[in-house]
Every structure is written in C-alpha cells, then in structure tokens.
Amino acid sequence: MTFDWKWDFVWEIAPRLAAATLNTLLAAGSGYAIALLLGLALALGQRTRWPALTFVLRETLEFVRSTPLVLQIFFIFYVGPQVGITLSPWVAGMMAIGLHYSAYLSEVYRAGIESVPKGQWEACRALNMTTRDTYARIVLPQAVPQAIPGMGNYLVGIFKDTPMLSVIGVTELMQTANAIGSETYRFLEPYTLVGVIFLALSLPTAGLVRLLERVLRRKLGM
Amino acid sequence: MWDFLQTYGGRIAEGTAVTGAQFGLATAVALLAALAAGLGRLSDHWPVRAAATTYVEIFRGTSLLVQLYWIFYVLPLFGISLPKFTAGFLSVGLNVGAYGAEIVRGSILSVPRGQWEAAYALSMSPLKRMRRIILPQAFVLMLPPWGNLLIELLKGTALVALIGVADLMFVAKQINGSTFLSAEAFGTALVIYYLLARVLITPAMRRLERSMARRLGRA
Amino acid sequence: MELSAYPLELPPDDRPMVRFMNVTKSYGSLVVLDDLNLDIQRGEMVSVIGPSGSGKTTVLRMLMTLESINGGVIYIDGKPLTHMERKGVLVPADEAHLRRMRASIGMCFQHFNLFPHMTALQNCMEGPVQVLGLSKAEARDRSEELLKMVGMIDKKDQHPSRLSGGQQQRVAIARALAMRPRIMLFDEVTSALDPEVIGEVTEVIRRLVAEHDLTMLMVTHQMGFARDISDRICFFYKGKIEEQAAPEQFFTNPQRERTQQFLRAVKDAD
Ligand SMILES: Nc1ncnc2c1ncn2[C@@H]1O[C@H](COP(=O)(O)OP(=O)(O)OP(=O)(O)O)[C@@H](O)[C@H]1O
Numbered sequence A: 001m002t003f004d005w006k007w008d009f010v011w012e013i014a015p016r017l018a019a020a021t022l023n024t025l026l027a028a029g030s031g032y033a034i035a036l037l038l039g040l041a042l043a044l045g046q047r048t049r050w051p052a053l054t055f056v057l058r059e060t061l062e063f064v065r066s067t068p069l070v071l072q073i074f075f076i077f078y079v080g081p082q083v084g085i086t087l088s089p090w091v092a093g094m095m096a097i098g099l100h101y102s103a104y105l106s107e108v109y110r111a112g113i114e115s116v117p118k119g120q121w122e123a124c125r126a127l128n129m130t131t132r133d134t135y136a137r138i139v140l141p142q143a144v145p146q147a148i149p150g151m152g153n154y155l156v157g158i159f160k161d162t163p164m165l166s167v168i169g170v171t172e173l174m175q176t177a178n179a180i181g182s183e184t185y186r187f188l189e190p191y192t193l194v195g196v197i198f199l200a201l202s203l204p205t206a207g208l209v210r211l212l213e214r215v216l217r218r219k220l221g222m
Numbered sequence B: 001m002w003d004f005l006q007t008y009g010g011r012i013a014e015g016t017a018v019t020g021a022q023f024g025l026a027t028a029v030a031l032l033a034a035l036a037a038g039l040g041r042l043s044d045h046w047p048v049r050a051a052a053t054t055y056v057e058i059f060r061g062t063s064l065l066v067q068l069y070w071i072f073y074v075l076p077l078f079g080i081s082l083p084k085f086t087a088g089f090l091s092v093g094l095n096v097g098a099y100g101a102e103i104v105r106g107s108i109l110s111v112p113r114g115q116w117e118a119a120y121a122l123s124m125s126p127l128k129r130m131r132r133i134i135l136p137q138a139f140v141l142m143l144p145p146w147g148n149l150l151i152e153l154l155k156g157t158a159l160v161a162l163i164g165v166a167d168l169m170f171v172a173k174q175i176n177g178s179t180f181l182s183a184e185a186f187g188t189a190l191v192i193y194y195l196l197a198r199v200l201i202t203p204a205m206r207r208l209e210r211s212m213a214r215r216l217g218r219a
Numbered sequence C: 001m002e003l004s005a006y007p008l009e010l011p012p013d014d015r016p017m018v019r020f021m022n023v024t025k026s027y028g029s030l031v032v033l034d035d036l037n038l039d040i041q042r043g044e045m046v047s048v049i050g051p052s053g054s055g056k057t058t059v060l061r062m063l064m065t066l067e068s069i070n071g072g073v074i075y076i077d078g079k080p081l082t083h084m085e086r087k088g089v090l091v092p093a094d095e096a097h098l099r100r101m102r103a104s105i106g107m108c109f110q111h112f113n114l115f116p117h118m119t120a121l122q123n124c125m126e127g128p129v130q131v132l133g134l135s136k137a138e139a140r141d142r143s144e145e146l147l148k149m150v151g152m153i154d155k156k157d158q159h160p161s162r163l164s165g166g167q168q169q170r171v172a173i174a175r176a177l178a179m180r181p182r183i184m185l186f187d188e189v190t191s192a193l194d195p196e197v198i199g200e201v202t203e204v205i206r207r208l209v210a211e212h213d214l215t216m217l218m219v220t221h222q223m224g225f226a227r228d229i230s231d232r233i234c235f236f237y238k239g240k241i242e243e244q245a246a247p248e249q250f251f252t253n254p255q256r257e258r259t260q261q262f263l264r265a266v267k268d269a270d
C-alpha cells in the first residue's frame, strides 16, 4: 500500500491551493451574478405579450438544462473563435456557467413570480401602476423571498460545478490540483484537500442560505 | 453537416453507446446507494444513521469531478484500483445516489402517518411493513423527482470522458482536437444528449409514473 | 351592434358618470354578461345584488379594466373606457388610454389585496408617489389623513399580517381613496370578515356616502346595509339586470318573481 499522507507536502502546496480557492470563489461568484441577472431577464422574457418569444425561450432553456455543462463549456470556448469571437478561458467559462444556471434560475424566479397571488396584480392595476412598477415594487419583492431557497441551492450548485472550468484551463482548484499532481506525481493530498475545501465551504453556505431566507421573510413582514 | 455525420457518425454512435452503458450502470448504482442511504438515515441505530449521513453529506458537499478524480487517482493508493470505465459509472452513481437518498427519505416520511399505524395494527414486522406497505407508496412519490435526477445523472456521465472513458463527450472532444470542426462535433453531441434526455428518459419516466399510479389504484 | 355605431363621446346633456351600453362578456361559450345596459349618475350609490355567478363581480372588474370586453362600450363621464377614437370610429384602446381612464376609478376587493411587504402607510403612499408623482411628504399627509378617517392612524406602521381583516379592509379603502378616484367600486368588501368586525368597515363606507360626492358601485350580500345607504338597488340574474329600483321600493315591493324568490331565500338564510 502506497498510502502515506505527507503533512510537509500539504504545507508546501497550501498557498497554491489557497490562491486557487480564491479563484474558484471568484468564478462561482461571477458565474452566479450572471446567472441571477440573466435568469431574471429570461423569466420576465417568458411573460411578455408574444407567445412566440415565450415558446422559443422555454424550449431553448429546456435544451440548456438537459445538456451537460462541461460540453457547453467546450462548445462556447471552441466555437466562439470559429464565429470570430475569441474568448479567454475565464470569459468562456463564466458565460457557460452563467447561461447554464440562468436556465435553472429562470425557473426559480418563474415559480416565485407565480406564487404571488393574482390579487396583488389586480391591486396594482386598480392603483393604475405601470407594469414596470408592478414588477419592481410589488411582485418581485414578494417573489424573491419565495425564490431564495432555490437561488441558494443553485449558488452551492455553481460552486460545486466550477471544477469543470479546469477542462479549458481556468486555474481554479481542480486545475491547480491537476497541475500539482502532474508536477509531483502525488495525487492523494491535492485531490483530498480539494474535496475537504469544497466540503468546508459548501456545507456552511447551505446553512447560511437557510438563515438568510428566514431573515428576509421576517424583514418583509411575511 | 451531412459530410460530417457520414465521416464521424460511426464513432459518435460508439460514443453514444458508451454513454448509454455508463448511464445504465450509474443509474443502478445510484438507486442502490439512494435506497440504502435513504433508509439508513431513517434507521433506529445511530451508527447506521451516522454512516448514511456521512455518505450523503460528503457526496453532496463536494463536486462530482473531484469525486471522480479521487476515486480514479487516489483510491489506487489505498490498494483499490478500478478500471476507468468502472470508476466512471461508480462515481456518477454514488454522487447522484447521495441526492437520491434525500428523495427516498423525504418520500418515505411523507407516506401518511395512518399507513404506518395501520401496518402496525396488523402487527407486521418492521421489515415487512417497510417492504409491503410503506415503500410501494413512497415509490410513487419518488418518481417525479427521480425523473429530474436521472437527467442530472445523464449530464454527469459526460465527466467520465475526463478520465478517458470513450463516451460521447470523449468522442466529441477527440473529433474537435483532430479536425477543429468544433461547432459540428460539440453541437452534435449536445443534440444527442438532449434527445437522450427528452426523447428517452423523460417519456420513460412519465410512463413509469403512470403505470405505478395505476398499480396503486390512484389513476 | 358594430363598434362604428357607438358614439365617440356621449353628448354633454346625457353624460352619466358610468354608462354600460350593450356590454357583453363571455368566457368561451359561457355568457356572463348579456347585452348589459346600466347608467350610474354622478354621486350615486348603487348596490348590486344577486345570486352567486350572476355576473356582479364581472361588472366591477370590467369597470376596473381587469377584464376585457367582448361587446358594447363602457363610457366613463361620457368618454369610452376601453375604446378610443381612431379615424372617426372606436377601436380597442391602447395602454396609455386605459391608464388615463383608470385614473378616475378605484376598487376595493373581497380579500383586501394589501401589499404584504409594506406597512399600512406605505400601502397608501405607493400609488400617490409612484403613479401620481406626488412628493413623499404630500403623499404622507394625504395618506395619514385618510388613515385617520378610517380609524387606522395608530396602526399606520404595521404590516398587513399584523392587522385583523376589518383593519386590513379599512386600510385598503384608504389606499384606494388616496388616488382620489371619482368612482369607487366595492366587491363584497365584508364577505371575508368575521361578523364582529363587519360594522367597522360598513361604518367607513357609510361616512363616504355621507361626506363625499363619490360615485359608488357596491356588490354586497348585506341587504340591510344596501337598503340603508344606497340610492338604487340593481338585482342581477344570469348576466342581466332583472330589476332595479330605489331601496324602499325594491325591498318592500319587488316586481319580479325572481327578485321575490331571491329576497325570500336571503331572508330565510338570515
Ligand atoms: N376567469 C373566468 N373564467 C371563466 N369563467 C369565469 C371567470 N370569472 C368568472 N367566471 C364565471 O362568470 C360567472 C359570473 O362570475 P362573477 O364572479 O361575476 O359572479 P358573481 O355574481 O360575482 O358571483 P359571487 O356572488 O359568487 O361572487 C360565473 O359563472 C363564473 O363562474
């Protein structure tokens, strides 16, 4: 058995893994920001007066949700240059993650918006509010707390999917662990540490999301 | 596009077959793991509960790709060397099984209290109660969320390409590497994954849901 | 009747506050309002009563433009509500026209529909600030005055979830009034309330009738209340007005068989 855990080696690679952790968090954060905004736009886009737009968006999002993220990452990274847009691994990766998760988040928003009672819309109409104000001031403030659990789950989901960015060379945790492994021929420590880091970050995040949900609900008086 | 399919169709079909095999085997692993861990988390014995919870938290708390690499590259250091094909479906199955365990647990808990009590009143043994009364009802509740989970599982199998299993994803990458026909290679793969998900898995699950509901006299 | 047959505007000497002219509404094959003609004069309080499903709510919702119109024209102060003039004929109105027309109408709902994430005061200020463009200070003054009027000033900083049904409904009335509508619609505003708080809401409406010159249309199941405060009772039956009269006349000497049946049934239920 060649199992021998070396603590000196752990300390040696710790700084690199720490830096990579920051990159992972950055990737997850920016991917999430894109997904949150794009997801909202896609959810609202399905509620316009044009049924054709709704149909196209729904089917496209269904497609995005049904196909592997890793393949979408490759697709965007390699097909971009073919149509004249050369994307850095970071940009391509963020676009892929943002798009993939916006498809999920649009569903979360949609469910949140649909959970707002019809009477709220009618009250806005009776007060002669614009559609924009109705969404911005009445519907979304009620829909978002409903959506928080789902939004939180997908934050954790994005975080756990960032290792896929290693396939196009984004230097997040997985890529760094791979690099360390191929330089030193030691896989035990880097891969295990990556697992531990993920565990240590995603478990508390899940707890935090639950807490945030409670606080928000209370603050909005619901 | 037509030329592309004529030239590479055979290899793509082979890759798709490997993806199908990975999907089937990983599903079997996931079902077993989910059932064991889901029931384990409801066990009266704390070591069983602890083991099941540890499994679920570790596999849900880390990434599939990390798990895959760990099982393929690190497990051999513990004397467990798995061929890449096995490491592939095992990782995917165990990962999805951890999510499935929560579905199993949740649906068992949502079988109405009265059913448990009725079984108890018939003085059934706990095992029999679970197998004959609770699980069949829980099974119907589980099916819709499992439908979504199986799509996630299919998507998860694409990662086994990264340890060298020659699945659909792997073939697409290879063709891209040798021909730079990126849009065709990856695009075809995307469409095939979509069709597998929406033309095979989803309708099959729907049919299963309907037939299960009928068997339990709910349709 | 073709849309082109309707006047673009009503003549100055024949301008009720509200006029339904041959209005039809159907959901699929179900005809809910059947060729309805109804005038409501300035400052008049009209109560709409009738069996469930007779189309009472639909009348109010069409006035509030919450429902589309399938036939006929509704005029508000002589101007078409859901139609506008184009090339000399009436065509379905655009959103800008609807918004202009809606400004003169306010509505209170059976289930209050207060905004749960805002306090009572914020609920009242929302419309004046966002829609009418009042300054916060002006809107606050106006809202506080109305909350005082409905007896809710000491609860102005509470969220709806902390208020009883009767209190919520009074806030909802203040919220609608804050928009200074000329027409107020009440759809069974006491139906969702516990019996002991119905009085506090009817009291507010009573004061509105006495002290303001609003035109009001009220759907209610409270016959006594309707009789007390209305200028006229409209009895709906299957999407048509079966009978309408001044309250005394209506309740003491109903003319139609169906009205008599309905009134007997309501009395028995009490
Ligand atoms: N959105 C809708 N779709 C289909 N049918 C509807 C819709 N809204 C109302 N209806 C039907 O229209 C008819 C009239 O409804 P309306 O709500 O106006 O009755 P109402 O007189 O207010 O009754 P209630 O006393 O029960 O409130 C009913 O038969 C109702 O089922």
Ligand SMILES: [Mg+2]
Pocket (backbone or CB within 6 Å): C056, C057, C058, C188, C219
């Ligand atoms: Mg009604």
